[in-house]
């Protein structure tokens with residue numbers, strides 16, 4: 001092809017491609033979150049569906065995430081997952097299963113006393129955490145954020161970092177509520193650890209517990225001083241937490257914060273997000289989570305999840321909670 005012909009051809013191609021290019025570079029916008037309460041298929045999920053709607057949980061999450069300038073709409077939804085206790089991000093949507101919410105709600109009734117944590121926070125901490133963790137995955141995808149290390153750990157760090165930007169009192173409640181839920185999970189005798197538990201892409205509940213306490217202590221050693229004084233966070237680990245938090249802050253501020261509308265974020269974070277600590281939880285849900293046993297096995301048997309070499313004679317893996325979130 002002669003040079004002139006080649007130029008003509010290139011120009012023509014550019015004209016054809018132009019409209020698509022303009023569409024692809026549409027400016028990222030704040031208020032890019034949509035929400036959906038999917039009516040449950042299982043009648044046993046009706047109370048949690050109603051509770052979520054009555055407390056406007058998705059609307060609150062939508063507000064909380066409104067300052068992020070996203071290139072595409074992100075949908076937050078709650079829906080039934082045929083017995084699986086799970087939550088995930090995929091295809092511009094965060095899905096949190098009613099089964100997982102039911103599990104959280106039940107956890108808040110597992111003990112009568114929660115040490116320094118309010119009962120309501122054992123539900124609210126992980127509730128915020130699951131949406132923020134999945135939002136972490138969404139942010140990595142939508143904002144094309146590179147990640148070193150395990151993405152699951154990075155998503156936990158995004159969640160913890162955002163929780164720590166709330167006012168001190170609320171940040172403390174969210175962190176302790178989430179940590180306590182991990183503690184309950186780690187100490188649950190029915191959650192037997194096996195070799196394959198450690199193959200999971202997520203950290204174990206105990207590791208996620210310590211990682212969370214460490215980031216919190218690293219962010220504010222005064223606000224979280226009691227975590228070390230009472231022995232929840234071993235001194236060996238605590239000594240490096242300021243550095244661990246600084247590392248997370250640097251990554252967040254450099255890679256994600258440029259996509260935040262600062263004024264809107266300030267307004268959002270200035271709001272009160274949590275009800276009074278003494279708020280009573282609505283009645284305890286039915287004691288058996290829906291399809292609990294089935295759920296574990298179904299997740300275990302999900303193709304590819306534990307590799308093709310897994311056989312039916314292997315011991316069942318630790319609860320699918322480990323693979324959740």
Ligand SMILES: [Zn+2]
Nearest residue numbers: 137152155325
């Ligand atoms: Zn995850």
